[in-house]
Amino acid sequence: MDKLQSLRGMVDLLPEHTPLWQWLEARARLHFRRAGVSEIRTPLLEVTELFARGIGEATDVVGKEMYSFLDRGERSCTLRPEGTASVVRAALQHGLLSQGPQRLWYGGPMFRYERPQAGRQRQFHQIGLEMLGFADARSDVEAIAIAWDLLADLGVQGLALELNSLGTSADRANYRQQLVDFLQVHRELLDADGQDRLERNPLRILDSKHPATQALLVEAPSLLNCLAPESRERFEQVQAGLTALQIPFQLNPRLVRGLDYYSHTAFEITSDQLGAQATVCGGGRYDGLVQQLGGPATAAIGWALGMERLVLLLAQGDAAANDLAAAVPDLYVVNRGAAAELAALRLARELRAAGLVVELDASGAAFKKQFQRADRSGARWAAVLGDSELERGLVRLKPLRQQRPGAAAGGEGADGEAVDGGGLGGKGLGGEAELRLDDLVALLARVGSA
């Protein structure tokens, strides 16, 4: 069938899921705010060259995963595959760095043309932190701590922080030579992919999952041993900082990040609950990137967090899920009759202006039908407005959530708390009541704001 459907790897977020995302985003915003980090929003579309130069031509992301196309002006454009390059570009373009170090965060969709699988989509969402103009090892610790604390606050369990240092570019060149020398000798043990990388990008062989390669790497020289004394000392400071903050970590000398701009500290926060895509958050230092994009030499560190993966983790534990129901109406307006329907429209508007969550039945259906819908909406009250009420200037108020014998079982949807008379009961209105229209608005306004 040729029904219209979303593009492969492009996923709809349906209403039942958006509350969790909103909650997540709100928590993240709060953490950034407390840490003095400001939000920056950059375009989804950039010139292709930004990513080619920023991320590295040899990387998979640039080499085979970008959504690139020519626009009507024949410019090569690319849907951003990550956030860092854009943030740095924006900071340079607007002279942010001349105003001192920048603590920035961003969030939103990223695009990578890959085969979708668990925890991987073509359009996916990241929240990221970029600290531009920060060189001290303490900034590494702070950046990691912000991520760690956010994740902990969200209630994500079973996370592990893996840490490595890639040193300076000189350190890496040094190590690269040692690694190549070692692997050359055992070349035939590498898979085709590994042999290919031996020339192009030998460091990437380190995180290969190929069993024979893994076995071979046990004997391989360690990157950490190639660090210059200053790099080593810097790395130790980072570790000391994390220890002081009681953030547990494991050293992983095989941890190399896939984007070229990383140096010194590299880290990943992983979960064993995610299947193949274990990394929830990844980042590191990128002291060379700003300069590479045409700016002044500027030390920087940042990370990005994969929202879909986070949601996957949150959905497993029920910690967050409970208090995230969508807004339930305070009041459902049942109405029927030409004049009454108009009055109901007005009533709903006034009640909303007074701060109440009001659902108006606009179907014109029979009262029975409307009450069924009122009940399913989860509203606490039904306001009934028909022509006879209207004639007398009244509205009938009916409690919907009162427990009635035999009504509890078999409930669907948002049952649970069987609300009693609520605030209105306390005001001497047990059960059903008739009220003057104006009084209802006034009364509910008071209850709503209480």
Next chain:
RNA sequence: GCGGGCGUCGCCAAGCGGUUAAGGCAGCGGCUUGUGGUGCCGCCAUCCGGGGGUUCGAAUCCCCUCGCUCGCCCCA
């Protein structure tokens, strides 16, 4: 780009060569011509992702194709 699994109504799901393609949820209508959640009754796939083939006969077997999904690669 390469492997594995799967594709029946909006959702869940029976069926496994001959059925009018079960059932449940949701939806709609009615019993109750202005009053809710229960109950009862009725309606809701000429069609089984699409195309071809085998057969007297296919949702059920074969081929191709598309889509979904998991994994490799890579990354958040």
